[in-house]
Amino acid sequence: MNKILAAFLICCAVVQHPFAQTSDDQYKKSLKEVIGLLEKRYNISIKYNENQVEGKWLNYAEWRFRSDVDETLRNVLSPLDLKVNKEGEGKYKLKEYEYYRWEVKDGWDYLDKLATRYHNKESWEARKAQIRPELYKALKLSPLPEKPKSKIILTPKRVFDGYSVENFALEIMSGLYVNGSIYKPLNYKGKIPVVLSPDGHWGDHRYRKDAQIRFAMTAKLGSVAVSYDLFAWGESLLQFKPEDHRRSLALTVQTLGAIRILDYILEDKNIDKTRVGICGGSGGGSQAVLMAALDPRINLSIPVVSLSSYFYGGCPCESGLPIHNVAGGTNNVELAAMVAPNPQLVISDGKDWTAHMPQHDFPYLQKIYGFYGKKDKVRNVHLPEDGHDFGYSKRKPVYDFLIEHFKLNPKSLKNGNGNYDESSVTIEKMDALYTFGPNGEKLPKNAIRGYENLEKLF
Template identity: 45%
Template sequence: MKRLIIPAFVALCGTAYGQTFENKFTRPLGDVLNDVSRRFGVRLKYDVDTTGLKLAYADFRIRPYSIDETLTNILTPFNFKPVKQNDKLYKVKPYEYARRTPEDGKKMIAWLTSLYADKAQWEARKDSVSREVRARLGIDPLLAACADEPPVYTKKRKFDGYTVQNFCIKTVNGHTVKGSVYAPSSKGMHPLIICPNGHFYQGRYGKVQQQRLATLARMGAICVDYDLWGWGESEDEVGTKAHHTAEAHVMQALNGIKVLDFMIRRKDVDKTKVGVNGGSGGGTQTVLLSVLDDRYTAACPVVSMSSWFDGGCPCESGLPIQLAGGGTCNAELAAMFAPKPMMIVSDGGDWTSTTPETEYPYLQYIYNMYGAKDKVRNIHLPKERHDFGPNKRNAVYEFFIDVFGLDRSKWDEEKVTIEKEDNLRFKPKGL
């Protein structure tokens, strides 16, 4: 008789919702989210598929006083996350390991700052983290295996105050990196600026990239860009899917180092003035290259550097370098450039929106350990969004005019000739 008590009780009390201790109060995830939507009066937009997914302890995860806590509790077991669009709309997205929140960024900066009270402690941390970044990236064995053949160049194309020449460099395992050199028409020694490009429209072949490099070349700097791994001519070699792999993370860094290896050997390069500058994913590369290569004397990451976003593409975060030192972020990696000149360009429409109050004061704190607080600067454009528009480019020009002594009188984007993509591709027959 006792054996019938529990089933009978369940039959009486559990059938209304079908939830019991025995089944862990499980409900279909889609049903739970529909209930939450009605309960809180919000609309949910899905970037994930919830079909067939079931949630244990479903209704116990609901917090009647907070839609945000409710959605986080419900979605976390599936590696989903809520992203608030406005008071009435939330997106349900896959968990993004490389993206956190501005509040997380503040906490990370506070934790990092607590690790070093003086220059000696900072230097010890810097050495440890930089070594671990290299190890997690796995770059040193690949660099050791690289070919050491000089670049092959196409003929120079002459424009108003500058020239453009395409190149091909053999790297490792039969791969190559291809790009273009924008150089001043004038003779003599010139600063060198390596310009990794981001995911902006058309990559290194786009108008914005050409405008910036050609203008800097007109003002007196040799500027070099090269394809992202799996983009442009690299796509012809390894395929477009290769860009969305961990391999892209290490190979783009390797390509940047090899480009510098050969360009810095040029007789017209002033080795005391070597810069690195890129936007978005190119800004992430700018920070990483500054950590991996101490030959740079000035750095300028644009709309990229953040304490709460590592870069959303595997080419920026495909390998777990942010786990170095028990946890780091691009702000700490950028700080490793101290005390050399650095400018951070940020805006109000992306993950750099917190730069003036979070990341920039932290960078000043590190630079101040060297008595070089004035060597780091921030240009913040609160009304702008994520791009490499005129105001961002103008900030870059001002920075390199200041640190490299470029010729301001040659600053004129209207003098730049925008070439077709085909012209910027390496063509052996054009040698």
């Protein structure tokens, strides 16, 4: 009897039910096949590029389907760290890239938890002293790489109405360059302030019209403005590929570039070291927050449509390294608080991850500034009907804030209604803002090429 039972069990182990699951069969389907099933079952369309779905597989794919299409899409895509944008009734588009985004309350609760670590100026200063050196380590910038001895490369000045522009290329490590443009006021007396001006991932980046207007107007108001390329954008593409921007060293290179630019600009005896600001929008706002937390030489910060306790930035150039895991964990709002008690303007809008700034994150900043008795030094301009851009509604409070805290003179740029006339700004063609020529023909011979050679530097 035992022999018969043993034979039966062996037979069951070898000849399984045709629908039983084996150890390596998890009912997986390719993402492309799953999208086809979704479109057919729910009568929807999902746009995507082939490279977004190539090589991606989903385990237990059809087990994730539910009666509600949006719930189904979340179930299907979240294991692959993907999302869709809804573009109309039944129409979706697969997002190319995005970090996992927290729920609003999760961000608020975490910020509240961080806030339990300090209750006065002394405990907050101790917290700052803990965070800053760990940020440098997380960025692979501790110690800072040796500074090249090469001189900055400058193009001839172009003179416009009330300001000048010269392009630059600065070697920040051996063979690694950051490129940008320096906007200067034509007429000034005494020492002048400077505003570092990183920017986000909008089309044409620092070359687009509204960016050029902002930099030029900053100069016309009486301050130097320094714009510079994102890593693997603009002229950086002479050394790297566009996809390299979405790799972790993008954050390191952009931060080091800003530090080296600041080193250079502060060597100018005409620059007022007590008036050093940084202003950026979107991903540039993330850079502004990080740089102001890292570098105490910066004493004014203006992050625009970027700051949030529940969103850490959607790109490796903002959070591709573990900067938010330092000192037992942090987030961008706590990093922004490190500017206190220096002036800070936070501009938020109603249609992105800054939509809830006035409700929770801004009161937190006010509390930190209150430790110094300087609540009035931090402000929030919230534009609930606005979207994610750097339009005039955002530029105007930037100009107002710079005028107030850097003691600038609007002269004839401001009319009786309090608005600014930006019409005198000259919008240059993109290649006019290049340092290495329209086709990169002036790229230095020692310039490295390719991400693998960048990795060797670190």
